[in-house]
Amino acid sequence: MAPAMLMNDGNGVYDNKADGNTPFKSAVLHRSLHVEPYKVVASKGNYLHLANGQKIFDATTGAAVACLGHGNERVKAAVARQMDEICYCHSMFFNTSAMEGLADELIAGTEGKLARAFLVSSGSEAMESAMKLARQYFLECSPPQPDRTRFIARKESYHGTTLGSLSMSGHVSRRKLFEPMLLDNISRVSACNPYHGMRKGESTEDFVARLAQELDNEFQRVGPGTVCAFVAEPTVGAALGCVPAVPGYFPAMKAVCDKYGALLILDEIMSGMGRTGTLHAWQQEGVVPDIQTIGKGLGGGFMPIAGMLIGHRVVDAFKKGTGAFSHGQTYQGHPLACAAALEVQKIIREEKLVDNVKEMGLLLEGFLKQKLADHPNVGDIRGRGLFWGIEFVRDKVAKKPFDPKDGIAMGIHDQGMKPGYDIYLYPGSGTVDGKVGDHILMAPAYNVTRADIELLANTTTRTVVDFFARR
Template identity: 55%
Template sequence: MSATIASEATLSSVLHASLGGSPPRIVAARGNYLRTEDGVDILDASGGAAVSCIGHGHPRVIQAIKDQLDAVEYCFSPWFTTAAYERLAKFLTDSTGGVMQKVFVCSSGAEAVEAALKMARQYFMELAEPQPQRTRFIARDRSYHGNTLGSLSVSGHKARRTIYEPMLSQNMTHVSPCFAYRGMKADETDEQYVARLAQELEDEFQRVGSDTVCGFVAETVAGLTLGGVPPVPGYLKAMKAVCDKHGALFILDEVFAGMGRTGTLHAWEQEGVVPHLQTIAKGLGAGYQAVGALLVSKQVVDVLSKGTKAFVHFQTYHGHPLACAAAYEVQQVIKDEGLIENCREMGAYLGELLKERLGSHKHVGDIRGRGLVWGVSIDHSSARYCRGARANECLQIEIVKDRQTKQPFPVTDKIAPTIHATGLRKEFAISLIPGGGVADGTHGDLIVLAPAYNVTKMDVELIVGRAAKAIEHVLGGQRDAKL
């Protein structure tokens, strides 16, 4: 066999993220580690994409999947139900104290967002006096809600939208995110900043026609495109008040932040608001099965119950028994092992260590997060931490070129992807989440940490040590002399 033919024979048939090569091949996963085919144990500090919240290979979840396989592996949910689906849905509605009354289980966060958009439209079509003119949604700049055409349309992340822009819905518009590090003026109080953002949302309702808007869509805690940014106190209440004023729905995307990641099962519990519609996914099934869900409030359920008594939407794999069984057992593990409490404690410790190790680095502008999701943001910015934060909850690392200007590195420098690739090398052996577009949708780099909820103090110390070494290897170890 010629060298050319041999080379072609070894090419992967997988359409990987990069056609220039294959990523490391994982042959085993246990606890907080991923083992590559060449024997390197990589510390999984990212949980994949903030998914593996109870670590890998948990015996209870594996057994639950096996038991479900012995019972019912699949049935079509529009025609049938299963004990697994009913049990998971009951757990989720009970976890909200009943304020969310129904659950639609699907296979991903993007699908949950699609379902939410459709549900919002159907709600207005089934009111006692239907409002068919409501076809629009308002979301936030630099947000991310998924990669399907509908969920990408409502997303505000410029870099991910650009190539598909001509195909995306024109019924979605965007307002500023709640991003104190870059958005709050130097002389503003939290209250003034919130009032300004609320007025911007009010102005957008008026601009597009307040009676044409189905709802406002926001991540309760911003995900990877901003790097775990918690809202300023009072922000979500103010946004919901604007929605209520105009009769629009308040839709919270907790695909990233929900199911315990930020220190409570539902991130909105910390904000004193209840959404009309809520999406969840990543921490729901912890990666053991592909699963997401839409939670529907009593207000919306009541309208449908008086109308068609049906949701005009379904999917081949919605309510999949294996996914429901896995997700339910994941949630029982989280409860039985006290992992939400551990998430709060270890999240605070993680934030402290990150600030100690990287807080004065000349290229670290901000460290922010909540619970067990923390971000290192990379740009040219000053070290101004998130204002209005609860203790130990609002920190991110924004990696910067100049701490005084907040100008981001050019996207062509590929700072965050380089740090990610460096971390995977044997001498660092850590998986980090790279993010981009934090400054303007295109430029501005992030490194995000999202370890499993059951990490120990020793795990946290190891994560910070390895992450810092990878970051310092790429950016140098210089500290800002002005601090």
């Protein structure tokens, strides 16, 4: 394979095999018509085997998806068994043991604090469903509240790629092309990003109070009786590079929502299902959401699946109202996807992998900070569980980012993919304000060992150090 030149359209990273002008031959509408992605020919455990002979350590499990690694035999067998029972049926008229079993598993994982599961095929679909469910909830209330049509989300956030979920997102580069088509009933407040957001000398308590007041002010500005929900990621993934909320943040935000009767929607598509050291990220935040979106780690990449978990408050309103959510999709509750996800969740529970996430996450944190915290171009190392990000800066004292034209995050990814490094690190840009700033993200499989973590930390360190040395 020729030396790589990485490109990014806001949704992914591509390796250019040719000169960037000559299209490669393919019947697929790839994410770029000019550059060819690496071709995977085999996978097992933590490794991807490429057509060029490389064996790549998958340090991000795709986009924090393959939580059990690749090729798990139990999951493959569960899907095969489901094929013998039923591959597809329409969820409007039929039910399956796979869908019921997965829903039971998921609700049990909340210790009964949430009431029902709604299963779809992607995170974007889950967020669309959450938006519609929140709106319909206020029509099911007694008395109905039809004026509630607005949402408040956060800057530097990402909630999906469909027009509704992209409207909810604050990710500037991913919104840019479609801005004229996006919904105008969504406003945003500041993200909880202490590295850039906390003022000099400000305590965590004062920082939280300021953000809570900002949210309160936004409710007042748009009209508190018009807001359906406040929407946030417990740990911000792609947009900010694994930034967890500071202690006390979510209880303060929920208090504002409760004050005005709005719902709390937590987007755990990337950070949930064990990724940050508890099965659900909100279990370490001191709140229970009214609606939670889940995805990625739900099915481990074995089948496309995502969903919503819905609180008792919302379900009870529907029971007393129409009794029906006015929304449905062809592949909702797909039997094969549900069977795969159920087996993934059973493995996570039975093998106590969330405990391993917590233990190995502390190990990874220690290694990364020991090896890279003093690097002049490493501004911040942050994360939780097995969800870690490194933000890069031109000036460490002033926290000044690189010029986007420098392509720092893409360049580090490119460095990692070279033979001799052989590691896949997930790059991101716009970290500071949606326009400038660079980070990489690490999200290894839940069943990694100490040796895997040492390899990840050592190779990431070598990749970063060598990249900046060669600049």
